[in-house]
Amino acid sequence: MKHLAALTIVTAACARPSPEPTTASAMRHPHHAPHSHDAHPHHHGAGHFQDPAQWARIFDDPARDAVIAPDRVIAAMALAPSMTVVDLGAGTGYFSVRLARAVPAGRVIATDIEAPMLRYIEARAQREGLNNLSTALGTEDSPGLAPGSVDRVLVVDVWHHVAHRVAYARRLAEALTPDGRVFIVETRPDAEVEGPPPAMRLRPETICQELAEAGFEARALGLSLAHHVVVEARRAQGSAGR
Numbered sequence: 584m585k586h587l588a589a590l591t592i593v594t595a596a597c598a599r600p601s602p603e604p605t606t607a608s609a610m611r612h613p614h615h616a617p618h619s620h621d622a623h624p625h626h627h628g629a630g631h632f633q634d635p636a637q638w639a640r641i642f643d644d645p646a647r648d649a650v651i652a653p654d655r656v657i658a659a660m661a662l663a664p665s666m667t668v669v670d671l672g673a674g675t676g677y678f679s680v681r682l683a684r685a686v687p688a689g690r691v692i693a694t695d696i697e698a699p700m701l702r703y704i705e706a707r708a709q710r711e712g713l714n715n716l717s718t719a720l721g722t723e724d725s726p727g728l729a730p731g732s733v734d735r736v737l738v739v740d741v742w743h744h745v746a747h748r749v750a751y752a753r754r755l756a757e758a759l760t761p762d763g764r765v766f767i768v769e770t771r772p773d774a775e776v777e778g779p780p781p782a783m784r785l786r787p788e789t790i791c792q793e794l795a796e797a798g799f800e801a802r803a804l805g806l807s808l809a810h811h812v813v814v815e816a817r818r819a820q821g822s823a824g825r
């Protein structure tokens with residue numbers, strides 16, 4: 584059950600308060616710590632993902648492939664080779680490098696609110712020869728993307744960290760091209776794994792409802808991932824300028 588252990592660790596990472604763990608096992612009990620998601624519902628803010636080398640052991644554990652099925656997630660994004668794609672809250676770049684390979688004539692922008700994560704991804708891109716992968720620093724309130732510039736946005740294990748999701752989603756909508764789409768991947772509320780506590784887990788209906796408030800048409804995709812839900816969203820017709 585190595586893959587389940589990996590999932591536990593990855594989802595636990597979403598909920599873990601600072602300081603960073605020194606071992607993988609240290610990350611497996613974040614919700615029993617006094618400082619938990621229950622004390623800080625819905626977001627964490629910056630300062631919690633500051634040691635990329637440590638987090639890379641978790642986020643880039645090869646066992647994660649069997650858990651989150653990155654190829655299936657990326658296939659659902661219907662990428663064209665020349666698209667501009669954002670990996671929002673990219674962490675150590677687990678999805679960024681895969682996306683960069685999927686759009687060889689396009690570009691991938693890995694964003695995060697933690698500068699050390701972005702520096703890690705820049706070095707990784709160089710190491711892996713991915714000239715189409717760059718980074719951009721976001722803030723808790725804004726993705727920091729140019730208007731009308733992005734074809735696809737992938738948001739994995741990040742959305743529950745965003746404090747003001749409707750306002751944030753409005754800014755995200757502004758960054759999209761007319762046919763642009765956003766894909767939000769979150770741990771299922773009923774997933775029997777350690778991770779964000781119940782109060783933090785987002786039902787797909789909630790994600791869709793909040794996105795609708797922000798001017799999106801959103802729906803949960805039937806990708807049949809074991810522990811995650813994927814919501815696809817595009818700007819509702821007539822929503823420009825909301």
Ligand SMILES: C[S@@+](CC[C@H](N)C(=O)[O-])C[C@H]1O[C@@H](n2cnc3c(N)ncnc32)[C@H](O)[C@@H]1O
Nearest residue numbers: 597632642672673674677695696723739740744
């Ligand atoms: C659990 S990690 C997921 C990393 C990556 N998406 C993955 O699946 O491997 C969450 C990441 O989101 C970042 N983050 C948290 N809130 C954010 C926000 N409002 N905007 C951008 N990134 C954020 C954190 O710094 C961290 O790197």
